[in-house]
Structure formats: C-alpha cells, structure tokens
Amino acid sequence: MNVVQRVLSVACLIGLGGLGGYWLARGPQPVDQGSQPKDEPKVLYWYDPMVPQQKFDKPGKSPFMEMELVPRYADGAAEPATVQIDPGMTQNIGLRLATVTRGPWVSSLDAAGVLAFNERDVAQIQARTAGFVERVYARAPDDVLKAGAPLADILVPEWAAAQEEFLALKRMGDAGLLAAARQRLRLTGMPRDLIAQVERSGKVQLTQTLTTPIAGTLQTLNVRAGMTLAAGETLARINGLATVWLMVAVPEAVAGSIRLGQTVEARLATVPDAVLQGTISAILPQTNADSRTLSVRVELPNPDGRLRPGLTAQVRLNSGAGQNVLQVPSEALIRTGKRVLVMLAEGGGRYRPVEVQAGVENAGQTVVLKGLQEGQQVVTSGQFLLDSEASLKGIVAQPAETAGGQP
Incomplete structure (x- = not known):
C-alpha cells in the first residue's frame, strides 16, 4: 500500500468517527408528528377591531382602516367577552361604580316663567x-x-x-x-x-x-x-292685581308629565326672600312653534301688590312621588346617537358594555326601562375608556331586550 492509499484510509476513518460522534450527541429523535395536526379553534369570522360590527368570511385587510382583520374563534380564544382591568389599577385610572337601585320616582322640572295679568279679573x-x-x-x-x-x-x-x-x-x-x-x-x-x-x-x-x-x-x-x-x-279698562298669572314655558319633550293641580315653586329676583307657592290651573292647548314649548298657567295671590306683570321667575314644577322604577346616575350613560350604553361591572375587574333603554331624567338620575337589573353595578367614571377598549376588542353590546330585566 503506497503513501497515497494510506492517507485516504486515515481520512475515511476520521470521517466515520465524526459522524458517529454527531449521532451520539443528538440522541434518539422523536417520532414525526406531521401526520397528527394540532387541534385549533374554529374561526367563525374575521373583523376590523375599529368596526367590530362588520364581519368578513376570510382574512385580509380591512376596507375601512387598512388594518389586518382579526379572527373571531368559536371558543372565544382570540378575544375575551369582557374588558379585563387589574383591580389594583381601577383607582389609578379613576373608575367609579354605582349600584342600580329601584325606588319611587320623584321628578321636578326647572323652567322659566313670566308674570301676566289675570285676564279673568277685568x-x-x-x-x-x-x-x-x-x-x-x-x-x-x-x-x-x-x-x-x-x-x-x-x-x-x-x-x-x-x-x-x-x-x-x-x-x-x-x-x-x-x-x-x-x-x-x-x-x-x-x-x-x-x-x-x-x-x-x-x-x-x-x-x-x-x-x-x-x-x-x-x-x-x-x-x-x-x-x-x-x-x-x-x-x-281696569285689570285687577289681587291675583296674577304665572305663564311657564315647558319643553314639549316633557309636556306629557305635566298635570293640572301640580305644585309649583317660583322665585323672583324682586322678591328674593320669598318662595311663591301655587298650582297649575290650566295647560294651554297651543305650542310655541319657535321655542317648541308648551305654556302652563299658574295663578298666584298678590295681596301686597309686589307681583307685577312682566317680571320673570325661576320655576320648579314638582310631580311628587311616582311608581317604583330602576334608576342609575345619568353620568353612567354613554349616548352614541343611535343607542344608549352602560359599562356593567361583573366583579374581578371585568367589565362589558350593555345596551339599555333610558327613560326620563331628573336631578342627575335616569330611569332605566330595559337592560339592567336591580343590584347590578355600572361604571360612572372612566366608562368611555372602557368602551373604547371594548370596541378595539370587538366586544359588541348586548341588546336591551336580553341584557336584563325590565322595571
């Protein structure tokens, strides 16, 4: 065996030894799992986080914001149904809660009035x-x-x-x-x-x-x-001053709650030390087309002649205690123009938007006709931040008919 053959033999032995060492270092290899696909949740649809109401049947870019569409899975793995906030952070972002209560509705309405002659005393x-x-x-x-x-x-x-x-x-x-x-x-x-x-x-x-x-x-x-x-x-022609009329302009939106005999309190700048008491004696049939208000008439006694026609007054119309209704602070409502939402607190730092049907408002409280139940808690401060986060996550508010009981 010549020198060349000896060199080739040594090189082959060195190569075989290196391959053996590499195989021993790797150890035994796992069985190929390519034939066993992982269980992935089913995609229901794709959506744009900025417009979560619009659904798409395939991935791609949103036609609204040029953003990549996000999948919505059947088991909700992509996005949770609620907005999650660390309970320790609620004070830092200024979240405040209020409880939905049920009680008698006591309403009052502040309006402007003008004194006029009593046209019956002529x-x-x-x-x-x-x-x-x-x-x-x-x-x-x-x-x-x-x-x-x-x-x-x-x-x-x-x-x-x-x-x-x-x-x-x-x-x-x-x-x-x-x-x-x-x-x-x-x-x-x-x-x-x-x-x-x-x-x-x-x-x-x-x-x-x-x-x-x-x-x-x-x-x-x-x-x-x-x-x-x-x-x-x-x-x-003589017009008596023993009594005067107080003509009150009531917005047509709340005119349906005005009743004959309803008590009225009036305050005049010329008589700052007195609160005048009266009752509604007439509801005039014609509405002012310019101001969209309805005029109601209150007859006030004027024994000392201090009430002069033409004076203006600040008037409060009290309706007394009414039926028991669900009430929430008016600041908790999010009015979008098409619907009214509240952020419902579910405990553990979880919040979700709920659509409600709002009724009349008075003294910072609003009647809730549909969407909530007594004892639930709603966000009264910071709710717009939570609503924005819910929109980004594609969380759609439940309709008022299914979100809660009626009052």
Missing part, C-alpha cells in the same frame, strides 16, 4: 247713555288705582225729564207709581247710587262721576274733556 267702563265729558281727572294708563277712584264727570241731558217726573211722583206719595218711575230711571242708564242721591236730595242730578269698579291697573283711558259720548262706548 272691568270695562262704558257709557250707558249718550252724553258729554265735562271733566277728566288726572289719570293715565298704567296707573294703579283703588276701587272707587274717579275718572271723569259725564253730563247726561236725557236724564232731566225722567228725574223731574220721578220727583213729582214722590211728592204725590203714590208708592206704585214711584216704583215704576224708579225703574224707568234704571232703564235710562242711571246707576243705583245716583238714583238714591236724587231721591234723598229732591234735586235733579244730570252729572255722573265715572269711578273704577275694582282696584287695579288702568290699562286704557279713552276719555277727554269736551268729548261727545255715544251709548255703549268703552271709556276705560
């Missing part, structure tokens, strides 16, 4: 017969007058003949004829007090002094000295 002064205005007293519209205040002296020539006949019959002493003559004076328009004055004095009285029949504001005065008056002509 007196019209008219000329009962033709005559002439001899004198007008120093009166002007908007004067506040007492009952019996003089306005003008009216000369009535037509009364002369009737009064002379009456006085002649009185001197005759015929009681029957005297009664008939007295009735004739009444038919000519003479007031009872003027007839009594003629009978008492025995003299003809052709001048009548017009006076205010009630106390109040002189709204119109159509009398001037030297005027000729026709029978039935309106000379003045």
Whole structure:
C-alpha cells in the first residue's frame, strides 16, 4: 500500500468517527408528528377591531382602516367577552361604580316663567247713555288705582225729564207709581247710587262721576274733556292685581308629565326672600312653534301688590312621588346617537358594555326601562375608556331586550 492509499484510509476513518460522534450527541429523535395536526379553534369570522360590527368570511385587510382583520374563534380564544382591568389599577385610572337601585320616582322640572295679568279679573267702563265729558281727572294708563277712584264727570241731558217726573211722583206719595218711575230711571242708564242721591236730595242730578269698579291697573283711558259720548262706548279698562298669572314655558319633550293641580315653586329676583307657592290651573292647548314649548298657567295671590306683570321667575314644577322604577346616575350613560350604553361591572375587574333603554331624567338620575337589573353595578367614571377598549376588542353590546330585566 503506497503513501497515497494510506492517507485516504486515515481520512475515511476520521470521517466515520465524526459522524458517529454527531449521532451520539443528538440522541434518539422523536417520532414525526406531521401526520397528527394540532387541534385549533374554529374561526367563525374575521373583523376590523375599529368596526367590530362588520364581519368578513376570510382574512385580509380591512376596507375601512387598512388594518389586518382579526379572527373571531368559536371558543372565544382570540378575544375575551369582557374588558379585563387589574383591580389594583381601577383607582389609578379613576373608575367609579354605582349600584342600580329601584325606588319611587320623584321628578321636578326647572323652567322659566313670566308674570301676566289675570285676564279673568277685568272691568270695562262704558257709557250707558249718550252724553258729554265735562271733566277728566288726572289719570293715565298704567296707573294703579283703588276701587272707587274717579275718572271723569259725564253730563247726561236725557236724564232731566225722567228725574223731574220721578220727583213729582214722590211728592204725590203714590208708592206704585214711584216704583215704576224708579225703574224707568234704571232703564235710562242711571246707576243705583245716583238714583238714591236724587231721591234723598229732591234735586235733579244730570252729572255722573265715572269711578273704577275694582282696584287695579288702568290699562286704557279713552276719555277727554269736551268729548261727545255715544251709548255703549268703552271709556276705560281696569285689570285687577289681587291675583296674577304665572305663564311657564315647558319643553314639549316633557309636556306629557305635566298635570293640572301640580305644585309649583317660583322665585323672583324682586322678591328674593320669598318662595311663591301655587298650582297649575290650566295647560294651554297651543305650542310655541319657535321655542317648541308648551305654556302652563299658574295663578298666584298678590295681596301686597309686589307681583307685577312682566317680571320673570325661576320655576320648579314638582310631580311628587311616582311608581317604583330602576334608576342609575345619568353620568353612567354613554349616548352614541343611535343607542344608549352602560359599562356593567361583573366583579374581578371585568367589565362589558350593555345596551339599555333610558327613560326620563331628573336631578342627575335616569330611569332605566330595559337592560339592567336591580343590584347590578355600572361604571360612572372612566366608562368611555372602557368602551373604547371594548370596541378595539370587538366586544359588541348586548341588546336591551336580553341584557336584563325590565322595571
């Protein structure tokens, strides 16, 4: 064996030894598992975390945000059904909870009102017969007058003949004829007090002094000295101030809760030390088309005359205790424009969005008609952060019909 053959033999032995050492170092190899696929959860659909309501039947990029679609598995392995927050972190992110309670609903409504004249307390002064205005007293519209205040002296020539006949019959002493003559004076328009004055004095009285029949504001005065008056002509109008109307503008959205007899509290800037009490006496049938409000009328006593028409008032309408209803703090509601959500706390730092049907709101509380049950807890602070996290995870709020019991 030559030198070349010896060198090749040694090289082969060294190569075989290296292969044996490598095999011993690796040890026994596991059986090939390629024929046994792993059990993976079934994919129900793919979705965009930013638009979780839209579902896709195959993976790819979202047509909304150009993001990769995320699979939703049958066993929920991809995304949990709730938002998980470490209980130790709830205080750091400012989460606060409130309990859903059931109790009597006591509602009140704050609104604005304006004082107005009581249109039922009005007196019209008219000329009962033709005559002439001899004198007008120093009166002007908007004067506040007492009952019996003089306005003008009216000369009535037509009364002369009737009064002379009456006085002649009185001197005759015929009681029957005297009664008939007295009735004739009444038919000519003479007031009872003027007839009594003629009978008492025995003299003809052709001048009548017009006076205010009630106390109040002189709204119109159509009398001037030297005027000729026709029978039935309106000379003045008096509006009483013993009571005033408070006209309250109620938004049409809550007009259905207004009832006759409902108690009202009013506060005026001119009377800051008093709270005026009244009840709703009328609900006007017409709605203001510009402000979309309904007017209600409250009658208030005004014994000292401090309530003047035109003054504005802050009004609170109280409806009293109503039926027992579910209530939550209004700040817990998330209004999206299409629906109303709350973040329901399920314990252990888990939260999920729930759709609710909200009712009326008052004093920071809102009635819940559907979606929640008494004793559950909802998030009142930090709920928008949790809602954003739920949207990113594709957690869809349950409908109000299935989320909880009705009140």
